[in-house]
Amino acid sequence: MPTTLLIRQDALDQTRLQTLPDAALAAGQIRVRIGPFALTSNNLTYAALGQSLRYWEFFPSGEAGWGIVPAWGFATVVQSALPGVAVGERLYGLWPMADQAVLQPQRLRPDSFVDAAPHRVPLHPVYNHYSRCAADPLYTAGSEDLQALLRPLFITSWLIDDFLADQGFFGAGTVLLSSASSKTAFGCAFQLAQRAGLTVVGLTSPANMAFCTSLGCYDRVLAYDALDALPAETACVYVDFSGNSALRQAVHARFAQLRHSCTVGATHLAQLGMDVQLPGPPAVPFFAPAQIRKRTQDWGRQGFNARQAQAWQALLVRVGAPVRPWLVPQHHQGAAATQALYLQLLAGAGDPRSGHMVSMATA
Template structure:
């Protein structure tokens, strides 16, 4: 079957990873609307999380409506304005932001700060962070890495700021699950050499995480007993969202834990709601809210400069450990998503897709 020029890639919401390609609806733009043509987007466990939690209290399936029983997986990537009926937003302008897994889409928009703001009513339920599209530079040799890492690094940076500002709640150890994930790596890179607390990475791929030299210590999930009996207090930063792994860590860190942040949901059994644990009660760490707090305290311009410099270092430095691969077309996108759903790609793999 020939791929239509304009298409939507729909996934069966049953969680089987079955995709269906359909022609995208075509209609004239209304006043205040723009049409974005998708150039490329990254695919990672972050996008699998959007699908797994699509019907949760954060209903990601509602961001880009689809026919009954199907969903359009949200992704992050680059797009340019193909057509505009919004004064102040010119055709040809390039942006980075929240997109459907489609060849393009139409939205209501208005110029805002350093980019544009999606004002479409259907996405009003999303935090403004998801509806803001930043001005994007022309494509260069780092473009694919940016497409993959730009949406992941905010949590890395904000966690670093939070832990440094709070002194890790007085703890001398920060334990990080899913330590081979890209967001965890970014955070560990920023925390390295902080001089106040050590970082311990917990991962299913110990050789990879240890070779990064970003953590003071790395243990596998089979070695959690190595964390028991140590002195001093600890903070837990969890990227798995898995109740069993959290319970096991609470057990080995009993009496030492002073704070737990729930940040990610990389495990297939992850749930948005925090599990019942003996204390401290886990806190869902919502990155946009903490970022706003940091920017207000530091000043928006100063924060943006500092953040941009750290982001660029992380993107460039990822060449040491992240091997990028590129694909084209909806079939390639579906294949990568299914492989992520099955947990197949290793932590050193990065995927970027073009329509």
């Protein structure tokens, strides 16, 4: 009997566990056992933006007002009614926070397929894509934890760096990154730090300044209330991973030479809000699938994958270094532990160096 974590869509701190009978597979479907998957601030962003960006629609709960937050990670095929997908096959992709799921694979390739369940067809295909680990160029069996924790975030990080470089950084020499301790932010900083002549500044809470400084990918790390440490005439780009509208207002008001402002995530859920008369350029949401589409057209699928794989391997080596790793995986087992961890992260608790890996199925 599958167990799923449900979240109240209009009150994200209200949760409960749902257990339903197994559904029989139809022809062309597969059943997978999910785990482990990563639970990070990225999942909180999916919940916070679930209505506007349709994240609640990937795995409908069947109950009005209650949703299932998607999570990136791994699963193993335990039942198959589809020739070409075998029991025991390992998959990477987007899953419900649950212990099992049913997919309807189509467009089978040696390295991937898409879930063509009718409710997912109108949604963006990037999120419907599943990698078949045996032929996935980014997969290594010994680093599944880091892959689940960083891979979807890394793709966004890498694409932000690529987008800004493609735009000549809008004529700016400094990039400001909020929520600098977040995985998406430091993945982006890692890419930006490799570009000559660019100053990368991380903005974070006082509690996370030491962690951000220890990473070595920021030229400067500033507390959120220390923006005046940078000259007001600094020509800069702002990449907002926090979603904190008050901070965004402060950045826009401080820097008259703000050349571009983009919003990516929402780690500071309590400070989400609408901008009123925002000074300077508008805050533009960054949509990773649009940059993927552009670069796939520019470089071809093979060229895109090769560039991505090269950058990914470099980050993986640094993050998992034996001495002072950037990220240390921690494992959580069972539905109750998953529910407790979600609420802990929602409350803003946790060590930024900890990476939480979850399996809802009992061992």
